[in-house]
Amino acid sequence: MGGEKKITGKKNVILSILSVVLLCVLLFPLFWILMTSLKTEQEIFRIPPTIIPEKLNLASYAAQVETGDFNMFQSFANSFIISIGATLISVILAVPASYGIAKYRFRGRKVMLLGFLVTQMLPVAVLLTPMFILFRGMNLYNTPGAAILADATIGIPFSILILKNYFASIPRDLEEAAYIDGCNRFSAFIRVLIPIAKPGVMVCAIFSFLYAWGDLAYGMTFIIDQQKRPITAGIFNFMGQYGTKWSYLTAFAVVTIIPVALIFIFMQKYIISGMTSGAVKG
Amino acid sequence: MKKTRKRLFAYDNVGILFVLPAFVYMLVFVGYPIVRNIVLSFQDVTVRTLTKPDKPFAGLQNYIDIFQDPVFIRSLLNTLIFTVCCLVFQFIIGFLLALFFNQNFKTSKVVRGLLLIPWMIPITVTALIFKFIFGTDVGILNYALQSLGLIKENIDWLTSTNTAMFALICANVWIGIPFNMILISTGLTTIPTELYESAALDGAGKVQTFFKITLPLLRPTIESVLILGFIYTFKVYDLVYVMTSGGPVNSTHMLSTYSYKLSFELFKYSKGAAVANVLLVILLIVGVFYLRATKEENE
Structure with missing residues (x-):
């Protein structure tokens, strides 16, 4: 034992x-x-x-390449763009935020940290209608932008909570040495701290990508045209229309799993690290 | 050295600049929607008034209505039953697997790693896979049960009110097992081996060691696994929406799918918002326990 x-x-x-x-x-x-x-x-x-x-x-x-409405490779590309967009936003915002939370004791720090923790627990049902209204107001409804912005809200809090531990574990001395070498706060952060926290940044990028890749609710609710929808929504629509065409449906499913399988094969250690840091899925 | 440290401390408020962009983003795209959803639940909003500035005030009427709605009560109970059943099974199976793979044999690490895959698969795909397996004529489960002589006729798993919930629970347990397994595995590695060695010297048996050492020392891990599992399972949406859409005859509606149906299929936005807020309140109550459990870690 x-x-x-x-x-x-x-x-x-x-x-x-x-x-x-x-x-x-x-x-x-x-x-x-x-x-x-x-x-x-x-x-x-x-x-x-x-x-x-x-x-x-x-x-x-092969059939999927030709059919217009449920072209799974088009959906695949849509999902890819949405997931990459959401990952970029998550990482760009979460990296500095987690550094700030880990290394500085400013006013309001605890409230912000609590805010990030709570957003991880939110059910998507609470956000759908107001986000729908918001994106309509921003003229983003029925564009990939809506799904990107919405998906990033899952990646950001997760990434901050993971990365803050990475930054917190970097000794102060390293940062101070950078100051002595003539760095200021921002250049020390970029040149010294981010490279050290790189494994953590990878975990965040991977999970932000996986969250966005697996999303159905946002992609389905905020994007209406089938040609623009992500692959998960594509599968769902296809099920609704050709519910028993299992040869096509399972092919659709296999294609959706491919990026996940690749990530798993090449980056397994980051996945275990992300999961054990208390990841709540979805 | 000392001087630098002091200087850093004095400028601590600079830190907020690093956090602000992410915080503002979350305020706009999550904070504002939450507030908006609460307001929405006290109004009477339909398709016509959705984007208009003046919306009729409804007070508590939406909440009164949903608590008199049998489908809502059913959804609430369904969500509870679903969550408890999933937690029990995924926890027990995950725990057993964690104990099994905690033994250091040749394939332990590799196989344990591969077992994480179900957790990473997009839930829409998982739902499709289980819909296929539980299919009446096409499903391999019915075929297997028939050939074992356990059933005489194919069961309509997903289209009969008695069995649809069972199929959903199976699918969700499949997703949840890796999560439970890996967290408990990590917890197990934190228990010092010396404890087991001295227990063995004292003549403690395996069962006794498990209940006297493993279980008590794993308590914090078990708590956070169960609380996180509750939060994650209670807000289930995609799986149910794709596998059954709440059917047959509302027998598998969860709070999340019922809220979605009210808002985006029946266009009763305010009632949908009220249902979602009930879900939110329950999650926040459980969330407080989680925050308490992880408080030290996040100080």
């Missing part, structure tokens, strides 16, 4: 096999939609079901 002692021999083999079995059970849903997306519509409904596609069918992916 201690976790430190390395297990060897027969027990090691048994536990390893058991863990792989657990993995297969828990990740089966993902395997299953990947396989389904490569089957023909007839094969999907076959009983007994085939596990591996009998004949590899890529038509569900």
